Amino acid sequence: MSIFSHQFHHLSQLLERARHDWQHTPFSCTHLPWADLAPPLLAMNEEELDELDENDHRALAWLGQWRPALLTPYFQPLPELNRASDYHTPHWSSGIGGRKWAQIKDFAANITAFGSQLAKNPTLPILEWCAGKGHLGRLLAQQGANITSLEWSAELCAQGQALAEQLQLNHTFICTDALSESAATLFKAQQCGVALHACGELHLRFLQHAAQAGTQELALSPCCYHLISGECYQPLSKLGQAHDLKLDRQSLRLPLQRQITGGERVRKLRHLELTWRLAFDELQRTLTKNNSYLPLPSFPKALLSGSFSEFVGWACNKKGLVAPLTIDSSHWLALAEQRRLLVKRIELVRHRYRYGLELWLLLDKALFLEEQGYQVQLGTFTNLANTPRRYLIQAKRPLPVT
Structure with missing residues (x-):
């Protein structure tokens, strides 16, 4: 048995046992799916959730209290290979x-x-x-x-x-x-x-x-x-x-859900995008009379510089829906505020996998x-x-x- 096959065998078993942690779709959830993790997750506010999620080492140590398998050798980083001797630009x-x-x-x-x-x-x-x-x-x-x-x-x-x-x-x-x-x-x-x-x-x-x-x-x-x-x-x-x-x-x-570059402006854009996606999901459930999550494709971030109503028009067009003539943006955005924290709490766990x-x-x-x-x-x-x-x-x- 090669080193790869030994590691793969054990990693497969760990991931299979942890499927209930990583296979959830956060936007589809209406409550936290883990009874044992609910108290510590609910104890954190949004700023604390963001800070912990952005620090993978701290987040792993935090979740490792309840999921010690995440700290096993089978999750250890791969070795570093060669690096260039210089980065001179021709x-x-x-x-x-x-x-x-x-x-x-x-x-x-x-x-x-x-x-x-x-x-x-x-x-x-x-x-x-x-x-x-x-x-x-x-x-x-x-x-x-x-x-x-x-x-x-x-x-x-x-x-x-x-x-x-x-x-x-x-x-x-x-x-x-x-x-x-x-x-x-x-x-x-x-x-x-x-x-x-x-x-x-x-x-x-x-x-x-x-x-x-x-x-x-x-x-x-x-x-x-x-x-x-x-x-x-x-x-x-x-x-x-x-x-x-x-x-x-x-x-x-x-x-792929890991960002390396960013800064405050990028963080605000991510926050806004998540809120608008959730707000549209609340709206589409009313339009379609179907209480199921409707995913949206990726879109240019320039779309976030407009109004939420314009975003709804774009989203409805993508999904073949007729956009309402008037949109109570404050109502739908308020509903999204409630769901955003739930999504972030679920993602804090999922991202560790x-x-x-x-x-x-x-x-x-x-x-x-x-x-x-x-x-x-x-x-x-x-x-x-x-x-x-x-x-x-x-x-x-x-x-x-x-």
């Missing part, structure tokens, strides 16, 4: 934010690590999956690599290709859908596949295509686990299938690669201040003994 990186550039540099710093053949053979072809404008590939090409970048946006491909030609790099863009059958043919055995923040179904296809092609080396940082083709996550590994948590899209969103669920998803992918004959390394490639999506799966096929 002229072509203009327009890339500082945190994004740090992520790119740190990811690139790990490509030639982990016993990679790239360290011995810098010309080993690299396939950059879901490349965007190809910032990562461009950096690797400047280090001498032969880069092929796959991206579905023709505009981004054109911009990336123009930069590659301007810098005279060995960097080619292929404009196609990563979910198409033709995308699978881009994977070769003598190749390194890289994917920085590939979302949901895209990173699943990356792993499946690479394993089928026997691609020599892989480096993947997953993102947006909920963006899958089915209603529930289908584990890749045999052990994952045996311990399937049957994670639906709502549960798959939980690992963000890491455990993400670790389960990462381990499933690592185990799948081990089953395909890869040696696998799992850790963090950049600092938390840069992004919460900082996990890196690296895999390599052992070279034949000569």
Whole structure:
């Protein structure tokens, strides 16, 4: 039994037993679902809830009084991997934010690590999956690599290709859908596949295509686990299938509910968004005469700078409802105030399982690669201040003994 399989087995059992903690949808709840946690949760005001929720270490220690399994070794952080030696910004990186550039540099710093053949053979072809404008590939090409970048946006491909030609790099863009059958043919055995923040179904296809092609080396940082083709996550590994948590899209969103950057303005916007979403939910229950939660999609934060009535108009349009001619905003917002504290109390508990669920998803992918004959390394490639999506799966096929 590998280290990954041992950890995965125990983590699966812990998460299954704790399902009643993390599987609730806070907006659908009308009361606290835990009798034992109700007294300490109700004892906190909103400011105390916010402060505790934003400090993961303190929050874990607090909840660990009632849920000691959260403090077991199976929830321990993953090891830190390589970091870039410097974050110097070349002229072509203009327009890339500082945190994004740090992520790119740190990811690139790990490509030639982990016993990679790239360290011995810098010309080993690299396939950059879901490349965007190809910032990562461009950096690797400047280090001498032969880069092929796959991206579905023709505009981004054109911009990336123009930069590659301007810098005279060995960097080619292929404009196609990563979910198409033709995308699978881009994977070769003598190749390194890289994917920085590939979302949901895209990173699943990356792993499946690479394993089928026997691609020599892989480096993947997953993102947006909920963006899958089915209603529930289908584990890749045999052990994952045996311990399937049957994670639906709502549960798959939980690992993503962590903000690193912010400040007072961002905090106020989050507070306002939560209030308006809840106020609209109160209103739609009256409009539809259905006492069930109606989720709204993500929306531009600029919408929050208008009035609540305008927000209701947008929301009704999205959900195919007829907005009332007059809206008593103060009434609906007052109802939302009452529900907002309930949501925050439930989220304080649910958020403590963000890491455990993400670790389960990462381990499933690592185990799948081990089953395909890869040696696998799992850790963090950049600092938390840069992004919460900082996990890196690296895999390599052992070279034949000569």
